[in-house]
Amino acid sequence: MAKLLLSTLFITLIGLSPLAHAQLKITVTTGMIADLVNQIAKDKAKVQALMGVGVDPHLYKATQGDVRKLSRADIIFYNGLHLEGKLQPILQKMQRRKTVVAVTENFPEKRLIAFDKLHDPHVWFDVSLWELAAQQVQKTLATKDPQNAAFYQRNAEQYRTRLNELHQWVKQEMQKVPQAKRVLITAHDAFGYFGKAYDLEVMGLQGISTAGEFGLQDIKQLKDVIVARDISAVFVESSVSPKFIESLVKGVQAEGKQLRIGGELYSDAMGVKGSDADTYIKMVEHNVHTIRNGLLGKTTEQGSH
16 A cells, blocks of 8 residues: 555656646747757747847847846747857856856857957857757757657757758859859858758858958959959848848949849848748848858858758
């Protein structure tokens, strides 16, 4: 009888475990990370992102509402590598009492791009690196919620297969652009990993952070490169003001050269829900179509790989 009562009590306690039936509460910084966590956790977690569509993570400052969301979370995922520079002090404080994880935490040093004693944080532009981020998310979820570890592992493996297919497709699409035309110019230098992984030369008016300063001399230097190399298209970004790229285009055109805006790219944020860039995979597809067609002088045709 005593054994039966103990067994019943044990089963009841398991049933009352906070993770047995309730969803994990997960707060993340960017939309790309929110999508990644949703792909692996699915219905086992309620995921909310602090930064919405068109938000620049380099300049983002936390609100009181954000601090509450972070405080109530079971897990906090962020990019790391100083992408969320202004949030760093808050994340460090949270780390003392809850699970706070950078998805780039275990990236090999040799895979990262060094930049002025730091590392370029825009790792999601190399799809093969984003597979490593998926590993980190899966490992964290399994540690926090071991009852569903097999579920997370299965989802992560399936998603990483899709990412590997996407990575190979991006390589093929970029090879369709002649080497001489494979030059990607944007407002800030967010596409370094994209260029390294898919063999493009990348240039930006600003450095890896939009918090960096640039002046008329920077615009002139880039304009001179465009004229000398007969580059036909540059690109604006959804989370960065287009006025600097627009002024660059006008400057080149004033010298009698043809230059146009090849399209809008998603760099530090994804698109609105229901758009052609509302998931990480769709965002990459949109960017690749836009870059390929822009550099080839074609009208952008959207569609999945």
